[in-house]
Amino acid sequence: MAFEDVHFRYAPDLPDAVSHVTFMVPADSTVALAGHSGAGKTTCASLLLRHWDPTGGTVRIGGHPLRTLPLTRIRQLIAAVPQETYLFNLSIRDNIRLARPDATDTEVEDAAPAGERGTHLSGGQRQRIAIARALLTGAPILVLDEAVSSLDAESEAEVDRAMRTARTGRTTLIVAHPPSTLRTADTVVLLEEGRIVDTGPHDKLLARCPAYRRLLNEGA
Numbered sequence: 503m504a505f506e507d508v509h510f511r512y513a514p515d516l517p518d519a520v521s522h523v524t525f526m527v528p529a530d531s532t533v534a535l536a537g538h539s540g541a542g543k544t545t546c547a548s549l550l551l552r553h554w555d556p557t558g559g560t561v562r563i564g565g566h567p568l569r570t571l572p573l574t575r576i577r578q579l580i581a582a583v584p585q586e587t588y589l590f591n592l593s594i595r596d597n598i599r600l601a602r603p604d605a606t607d608t609e610v611e612d613a614a615p616a617g618e619r620g621t622h623l624s625g626g627q628r629q630r631i632a633i634a635r636a637l638l639t640g641a642p643i644l645v646l647d648e649a650v651s652s653l654d655a656e657s658e659a660e661v662d663r664a665m666r667t668a669r670t671g672r673t674t675l676i677v678a679h680p681p682s683t684l685r686t687a688d689t690v691v692l693l694e695e696g697r698i699v700d701t702g703p704h705d706k707l708l709a710r711c712p713a714y715r716r717l718l719n720e721g722a
């Protein structure tokens with residue numbers, strides 16, 4: 503999956519929300535988008551999901567420009583884990599099964615990170631249901647919009663575990679709110695005001711990029 507000199511503005515009279523954005527996510531690897539609020543992370547994820555088409559440049563999946571793929575095909579290829587998970591007044595099993603109504607019980611259980619019961623679910627449990635839904639679709643590409651709401655350490659560890667399992671064998675783009683997932687990504691793309699400031703593994707950016715260090719210090 504690749505972004506090639508992508509530009510996007512939400513309206514003709516607004517400035518570019520992202521500009522000159524170029525990066526690639528090799529198959530089975532994880533790229534995390536980092537940056538302050540408003541830097542353009544969510545916009546990039548939305549362009550990948552084809553909620554909008556770029557104003558300029560090209561987003562590709564498997565070499566194909568996104569705009570040449572039918573939306574139904576894009577939905578088969580990409581599963582999104584949103585920040586907010588909408589749950590229906592159904593069992594956890596049926597809430598997960600909404601992602602693919604013909605799934606067997608075994609498939610639902612395989613996708614489910616754990617089998618808690620109860621109607622009052624914590625933020626972490628809701629996120630794990632969202633991850634299970636994404637897994638059940640069988641899509642090879644994941645877009646994870648990391649939840650901003652703070653979780654206790656135990657829930658965060660469980661969500662991290664579920665995310666890591668989900669990412670195994672999949673190509674993943676994370677909208678990262680620092681710092682937890684940035685360390686686990688293969689590559690971090692640091693955005694500022696819609697432009698890429700630097701791209702590289704977390705450790706390398708930490709060593710060479712003052713803007714990245716500032717972002718992490720603020721998030722700590």
Ligand SMILES: Nc1ncnc2c1ncn2[C@@H]1O[C@H](COP(=O)(O)OP(=O)(O)OP(=O)(O)O)[C@@H](O)[C@H]1O
Nearest residue numbers: 512513516519537538539540541542543544545546
């Ligand atoms: N629907 C919209 N209409 C107009 N402008 C928008 C819209 N969504 C985002 N923007 C603008 O686009 C720019 C990039 O926003 P974006 O949401 O991609 O940032 P972000 O890095 O995801 O921020 P956050 O961490 O707060 O989610 C910002 O200037 C924002 O105000």
